[in-house]
Amino acid sequence: MNTQKYIEDLLKSHSLKKTSARIEMLKIFLNYDYALSAKEIISHMKVSHDRVTIYRTLGSFEEHGILHKASEDSHGIRYAMCSHECPEKVHSDEHVHLICENCSQTYCLEDIKIPKIKVLEKFLAQKINYTINGVCNACLSSLKTTNG
Numbered sequence: 638m639n640t641q642k643y644i645e646d647l648l649k650s651h652s653l654k655k656t657s658a659r660i661e662m663l664k665i666f667l668n669y670d671y672a673l674s675a676k677e678i679i680s681h682m683k684v685s686h687d688r689v690t691i692y693r694t695l696g697s698f699e700e701h702g703i704l705h706k707a708s709e710d711s712h713g714i715r716y717a718m719c720s721h722e723c724p725e726k727v728h729s730d731e732h733v734h735l736i737c738e739n740c741s742q743t744y745c746l747e748d749i750k751i752p753k754i755k756v757l758e759k760f761l762a763q764k765i766n767y768t769i770n771g772v773c774n775a776c777l778s779s780l781k782t783t784n785g
């Protein structure tokens with residue numbers, strides 16, 4: 638698959654202009670199989686853009702259904718690419734997120750769809766988050782080496 642073309646089509650389908658920052662950021666997201674924080678994206682970018690541009694772009698990608706918040710902690714928000722079914726504004730990423738307790742690495746488990754949950758009549762659900770906390774493979778192997 639031609640990444641450049643895929644990204645340009647993606648931006649076009651969301652009526653977003655093809656800016657170098659947007660294209661480079663999406664390339665980074667496609668390169669990693671885990672969610673990325675703004676800090677990580679900045680460190681992976683070859684051309685430096687100011688932080689405001691990065692944060693603003695992440696916000697607009699989220700608004701347009703290109704990225705979703707995968708996890709949020711003291712290290713910041715980690716974003717991941719949305720599946721194609723994601724409509725604008727309303728995210729349909731109802732899948733489980735795996736979060737490493739040790740390094741905060743976050744993975745999307747897209748294959749496991751959450752069954753529709755009937756929310757109580759007296760309650761308006763605004764944010765639904767399904768997470769499994771644990772230890773990622775990288776941390777697991779480093780723990781093994783330090784322990785013996």
Ligand SMILES: [Zn+2]
Nearest residue numbers: 705719723728
């Ligand atoms: Zn989404």
Ligand SMILES: [Zn+2]
Nearest residue numbers: 737740773776
């Ligand atoms: Zn880890």
Ligand SMILES: [Zn+2]
Nearest residue numbers: 707717730745
């Ligand atoms: Zn996800």
